[in-house]
Amino acid sequence: MAEIGQAATDVYAPTKTLQVWRTLLNWLTFFFQIFLQIIRGTPSVASLINYSSSSSFMPLPVVEFPESSEPTALATASVHIPSVVADYDCLEKLTVVLDLDETLVCAYETSSLPETVRKQATEAGLAWFELECISSDKEIEGKPKVNYVTVFERPGLHEFLAQLSKFADLVLFTAGLEGYAKPLVDIIDAENRFSRRLYRPSTTSTEYREHVKDLSFVSTDFCRVVIVDNNPFSFLLQPANGIPCIPFSAGQPRDDQLLEVLLPLLKQLSEQRDVRQILYERFHMPEWFEKHGIPASAWATKG
Known part of the structure; x- marks a missing residue:
């Protein structure tokens, strides 16, 4: 009987040892992933709670804005854009739809924001404020959960909105939830320059992406x-x-995109009867989408 017991021990001992090693390896892998996240930097609140839908997009190369406003034929047959030169005096205001997160501001969960990041941004003159916002999650007692967020304003934000509102109708359109976005926009748009505010429920799900x-x-x-x-x-x-x-x-306190890049472009677009030709010549977005697996049939009927 003792020999049988010893044999059983010999058979199962390697299995138990293997299970222990596998468990240990899983824990080591878990802690290593956390360590990598710390090294790579603190993620924004947009990426943590899915307020923004793409953090991996690399910006398109910028080409020189054409001096001539004379439209030329579009290089793709999927979009029809009439060749009409603008009579500026007869044009209505341009409608400019602005995204929020990582376009006008960036936001981080206050509890996970390293003090060094806040200090460096402050020393560089970057404006920021703290915000309480209502989460879609619930507390154990069923009460709405409150998130504490630190928001950094993109340099030139207020001047950008002030100048842009002189020749354009401004609309905020964010994939963020209203409980987060509304109190934030109340602060950055105290002058009510946005004629409309659209939040995540106004976005559309498509075959290729959500929150469109x-x-x-x-x-x-x-x-x-x-x-x-x-x-x-x-x-x-x-x-x-x-x-x-x-x-x-x-991490970009010297950013000058709003006033030096976007505002001049939008000003010149406001003088065009049809903005699509110039935007196509500058960015070639239809080809970019097709290159990323989104065919013309996904958007050709939408404008």
């Missing part, structure tokens, strides 16, 4: 509407109306 911003919710005149977003997939339904801007983070 369909510009038909904003205007039926696609000749005079443009969207600025750091995530180009947000405007995949109207690619010829989109401006893919460089994402903003707290």
Whole structure:
């Protein structure tokens, strides 16, 4: 009997040892992933709670803005853009749709934001504020959960909105939840320059991406509407109306995109009867989408 017991021990001992090693290896892998996240930096609140839908997009190369406003034939047959030169005095205001996270601001969970990041941003003159926002999650008692967020404003934000509102109708369109975005926008837009605010429920799910911003919710005149977003997939339904801007983070205190890049471009677009030709010549978004697996059939009927 003792021999049988010893044999059983010999058979099962390696299995138990293997299980112990596998468990230990799993824990080591878990802690290593956490360590990598710390090294790579603190993620923004947009990426942590899915307020923004694409953190991996690399901005498109910027080419020189054409001096001539004379439209030329579009190089793709999927979009028809009439060749009409603008009579500026007869044009209505341009409608500019602005994204929020990583376009106008960047936000981080206060509890996970390293003090060094806040200090460096402050020393560089980057404006920031703290915010309480209501989460879609619930506390154990069933009460709404409150998130504490630190928000950094993109340099030139207030001047950008002030100047832009002089020649454009401003619309905020964010994939963020209203409990987070509304109190934030109340602070950065105290002058109520946005004529409309659209939140995640106004976005559309498509075969290719979720939280897509369909510009038909904003205007039926696609000749005079443009969207600025750091995530180009947000405007995949109207690619010829989109401006893919460089994402903003707290590590970019010297960023000059709003006043030096976007504002001059939007000003010149405001003088065009149809913005799509110039935007196509600058960014070639239809080809970019096709290169990323989104065919023309996904957007050709939407503007």
